Structures are given as structure tokens and as C-alpha cells.
Amino acid sequence: MGPMRTIVYADGGCDPNPGPGGWAAVIQAPTGTIELYGGELATTNNRMELTAAIRALEHFPEGAAIEMRCDSQYVVKSVTEWMRGWKARGWRTATGPVKNIDLMQRLDALAAARDVRWTWVRGHAGEAGNERADRLATLGRREALSGKTSGEAMPLPADAAPALAPAQPVQSKTVQVALSADLADALSRAAGRAGITPQAYLEDAVRLALELKPPGVARVRAELQKAS
Numbered sequence: 244m245g246p247m248r249t250i251v252y253a254d255g256g257c258d259p260n261p262g263p264g265g266w267a268a269v270i271q272a273p274t275g276t277i278e279l280y281g282g283e284l285a286t287t288n289n290r291m292e293l294t295a296a297i298r299a300l301e302h303f304p305e306g307a308a309i310e311m312r313c314d315s316q317y318v319v320k321s322v323t324e325w326m327r328g329w330k331a332r333g334w335r336t337a338t339g340p341v342k343n344i345d346l347m348q349r350l351d352a353l354a355a356a357r358d359v360r361w362t363w364v365r366g367h368a369g370e371a372g373n374e375r376a377d378r379l380a381t382l383g384r385r386e387a388l389s390g391k392t393s394g395e396a397m398p399l400p401a402d403a404a405p406a407l408a409p410a411q412p413v414q415s416k417t418v419q420v421a422l423s424a425d426l427a428d429a430l431s432r433a434a435g436r437a438g439i440t441p442q443a444y445l446e447d448a449v450r451l452a453l454e455l456k457p458p459g460v461a462r463v464r465a466e467l468q469k470a471s
Contacts, residue, residue: 246308251299252372254380255291264291265383267376268299280379282387284466293346300353308358314366
């Protein structure tokens with residue numbers, strides 16, 4: 244029988260990709276659940292997925308026994324299948340340098356010093372730890388957009404949990420919004436990638452813009468233009 248492993252759920256993502264992103268780790272420690280999250284203004288889906296796993300591993304001392312559950316096959320396969328070959332070729336793939344090499348090397352060093360079992364889990368399939376990590380990553384992205392985080396790990400404040408609960412039904416008013424064909428197509432594609440309806444996506448975008456206010460929106464646009 245192997246060691247008792249602490250189960251960790253790690254998740255990350257961007258919206259749009261590349262763009263502002265968030266990461267999160269839900270650590271199911273024997274003494275209670277520990278939640279870490281953060282975000283960056285200009286990043287990618289893959290970098291956020293890698294960052295989530297890195298921040299989770301950094302929480303543990305060397306030699307710790309962990310089961311890392313990720314819904315990113317990119318992360319799991321990088322560590323369990325591809326990394327050995329990359330290292331043998333001097334951190335190169337068959338076509339050039341390994342992408343996100345800075346994070347890959349950090350992840351490799353952390354994992355090598357710990358007893359980690361990597362497990363892929365299907366995202367949005369009802370597994371509570373994965374769903375929680377997904378919501379926290381979204382929170383990290385929103386806080387990065389509002390200037391509250393700089394990508395540093397932060398335990399989730401106790402009073403923040405209710406804000407993540409599903410919103411209660413509210414009385415709605417219909418507002419007609421005319422979109423150009425290009426914008427409507429882009430909205431449909433983005434909503435499809437996010438797994439939600441275009442209406443829900445649009446409402447989320449409007450809510451975020453209202454929270455940021457015009458100066459905040461202008462600042463985010465400037466950051467994204469600088470990063471592109």
C-alpha cells in the first residue's frame with residue numbers, strides 16, 4: 244500500500260486566450276481545505292494551468308505525497324509523457340524550444356522533489372474539487388482585472404465564499420443590444436469555448452465592464468495592447 248496522498252485540484256484559464264487569466268488550487272489537507280488563487284492581466288490558458296500546479300506544489304514540503312488532479316491534459320501529459328524527452332534534447336521539442344519553458348522547468352523541479360501522482364479529471368463533470376478550483380480561477384482573473392492581485396498565492400477569505408455561490412434568480416428586464424455581424428460571431432465563438440450561452444457570456448462581460456468602470460476598462464485595454 245502506497246503513502247496516503249493529499250488530494251489537490253489545480254485549474255487555470257484565460258478569457259479571452261491570450262488575455263487576462265486566473266489560476267487556483269484546492270488542497271484537501273487533513274486539517275481542512277486550503278484554497279489558493281491568483282491572476283495575471285496578460286497570459287494564456289496553458290500558462291495559467293501550469294501556474295496552478297506550480298503554486299499548489301510550492302505549498303508542500305519536499306517529499307510530500309500528493310495526488311494532483313488537473314483537467315488540463317497539457318499539464319498532465321507534459322509531466323508524465325513529454326518532459327523526459329524534452330530534457331534529453333536540452334528542453335527542445337522536435338520543432339524548437341519547449342513552449343512555456345520557464346514554467347515547465349519550475350514544475351519539473353518541484354515535482355522531482357515530491358512524490359506526486361498526476362491524475363487527469365474531466366472538467367465541468369460535477370467533481371466538487373474541480374468545480375471549486377474552476378470558480379476560484381475565475382475569481383482570480385476578475386481580481387487581476389480590477390487590480391487586486393498580482394499573481395501571488397492568497398488563501399481565500401472566509402467571507403468570500405458566499406460570493407461564489409450560484410446567483411439567486413432575479414427579475415430580468417429585456418434590453419435590446421444591436422451587434423455587428425463580426426461581433427456577434429466573435430461572441431458566439433467565445434461563449435462556445437466557455438461552455439455557456441451567448442446571452443450569459445454577454446451579461447458577464449457587461450457586469451465586468453460595469454464593475455471596472457470606464458477608467459478600469461481603458462487600463463485593461465492598454466495592458467493587453469502592451470502585451471500583444
